[in-house]
Amino acid sequence: MSTIMEWIDKRLPVTELIKSQATEYPTPKNLNYWWNFGSLALTVLIIMIATGLFLAMHYKPDAALAFKSVEHIMRDVNFGWLLRYMHANGATFFFIFVYIHILRGMYYGSYRAPREILWWIGVVIFFMLMGTAFMGYVLPWGQMSYWGAAVITNLMSAIPVVGNDLVIWIWGGFSVADPTLNRFFVLHFLLPLLVFGVVFVHLWALHAVHSNNPVGIDAHDDKDNLPFHPYYTIKDLYGVGVFLIFYCYFVFFAPNAFLEADNYIPANPMQTPAHIVPEWYFLPFYAILRSIDFLGSFSKLAGVIAMVFSIAILFILPFLDRSPVRSFRYRPLSKQLFWIFVANAFVLGWVGYNPPDASLFSGAIPLILIGRTSTAIYFGYFVILWLVTALDIEKPRPVPKCL
Amino acid sequence: MRLIKTFFAVCVAAAMVPVALHASSGAPVLPEQSWSHTGIFGSYDKHAAKRGAQVAVEVCMGCHSISLIKFDQLRALGLSEVEVKKLAEVQGRSKNDRMTSAMDETAAKDSFGVIPPDLSLITKARKGYEDYTYALLTGYPSEAEMELVKKVMAKGAISEQDALEVQSALLINAHDKEQMKAKLERLVGGANFNKYFPGNFLAMPAPISAGSVQYADGTDNSLKQLSRDVVTFLAWAAEPTMEERKSLGFWVMGYLFVLTILLYAIKRRIWAKVH
Amino acid sequence: MAIEVEENRRDFLILATSAFGVAGVAAAAWPFIRSWSPSADVLAQATSEVDISPLQPGQMITVPWQGKPVFVLRRTPEMIASAQKGDSESLPDPAKDADRVKRPELLVLLAVCTHLGCVPQPIGTGDYGGFLCPCHGSHYDTSGRIRKGPAPKNLEVPHYDFKDANTLVIGKALA
Structure with a gap:
């Protein structure tokens, strides 16, 4: 055995790689459970690719057959219901984990130097994930699939000059139809494989600069670090166990909890459902899109820009935060801003879920007003964080010298 | 900080409230029914579903199809082959055919103005699920x-x-x-007025009334009983694999609990040296 | 000493958990593997049920079974006699007529020519009163045996059973 490994190692240093990047890879000893969500997201990605691959063997990307083929999977294919419910609910857990992963990075300053590139790759993955999820939701070809696709692709028409032609190009026709479904299927298949590749670039970038930690200072010597194995392998595995319990509860006992009833109605281009809602994980961004309605003919484009910018702003976050301290643990003002930001994201989600013309207290507070305020708070977070840190308004508490 | 925490809690709680705000039309609240097949231990009431299959074929399928189910599959509900054949004949079908209505779509569109929706997934395809279907049937x-x-x-x-x-x-x-x-x-x-249909007016006249169907075993054929039975049947038709799903679920959950406890025990031991 | 016991216990715990975890992963692979097996709608086509009561002597029907045509022929006494007479003649693929039927009056054949897979023409089209394959001129007799032409083997008799006096079930139910 060892001679075989020696033979291989001389030609391709596998043992060395595993040692340096996995088993003996130095990891800060004080990582808390919020650091589990990266490995959890990777676990879900693997589950999604595995179930998706097998679903694709039974699914038919054809406007006339797609809906029936999903029900064929649900009814006729052996364990088809399991594959499909794992895939559908996997999307939900994927986004829960990615959101927590992003927020953890925001709270502990993981985007700060020298981890900007690591952070940017993460944002790129997030964009790719949103595209993948959106196109995946179109595939069952139910009413929500169809009208979700119609609304989201129509956003492109807001782009000046080329918008309308662009939408027709994306559709491959004059409306969302068979060509659209077929190309979305291919992209939904391709993108996750690309995501998988970019995840490895993300890990490469991580291993180049090493993990941040709750204290937010650099880990220096061996006293601050632990070998990744067995300490973090077991901690990550334990996290996976806990995740699987929650996940399987939904897969086996409440598989439709996150699905819309309307999506069990076959797509009908002649009739829009009374109330279109995107999947829950897009709701905050959908609310931002709808909140920009006060700019007249410019509203549509502005809404789209605001929505894209609400995520793209994460790219410049590393330069907005000018505090000398990374971790919000020692930054009382930033910490408060952060929790307002998180709570506000829930409010945005709630606004996005409800019809645009709804109101609170029988008309006293129109929902659109709440939406606009929340959108302002969302972007306000980034501006105020910049002001508070750039103008030295925040007085950080003393940071420990070692972990 | 306490203020922030309170604000946070209120926002999260508000977002979690499952009740959507109603724009203008306040749709009536559906009366909640108790079904044997809901909940994590739920399984279909096969007797009710079997009776419901008769109601579905004799009444609903006059206009609606239930095309994702074949007549022969009804044997899973305890119908004998002879009973299956008899039901299939009601719609002029044979036992290996899909449960499609004898009425064709053009004729349906001519009489009702719309093509009657396929009922295969109806209990999953409406907000309120089974309760909505039941409310609609009894809401005239x-x-x-x-x-x-x-x-x-x-x-x-x-x-x-x-x-x-x-x-x-x-x-x-x-x-x-x-x-x-x-x-x-x-x-x-x-x-056609219905208490629970959004907007109240719909293309479908009251489909079932007391006595619409005679049960061979003499079970009460009141409107409520017929509706309950047919909704139970439709819930089965919408997801025939539900029982398989739940029973496998218990094994999986049991396994995962044991595995996670073991992993936690190892994690504690390994980390004991560090803490 | 105490440390050693502790170590041993940990080793056992890790070993047991690893085994348990590996078993779980193996079990999780099963649904994926099983998803390739014929699905319920395909299995439903494993058998074909045929009502043979309307078949008159000399009449033949073609029924689909697993996507292939099957001839069901109610033979006349003359056809049976001709087939049995063939038992003692020189045959390219010797077989007794009695071994090719369950009821003498009912002949069930997979209508796929053993030469190159064409579907032979109905009863009475070939020499020997049987079936002619139009592609390359193979003649099968009233028992479906090859008598003349390029086909090497007799027409295959699929597995079949009688559910009752008038119901023929072609094929074996799977699972």
């Missing part, structure tokens, strides 16, 4: 309620007292008397 005005409507309309103007009475009987909002009057006029004019 009864004779007594029709009497009340006629009595109120005979007076010309709707008094406050009448409005409240109509509201409690037909679940029409009493605040907007104009709208109520318009609705009652259409109702008296013979339009």
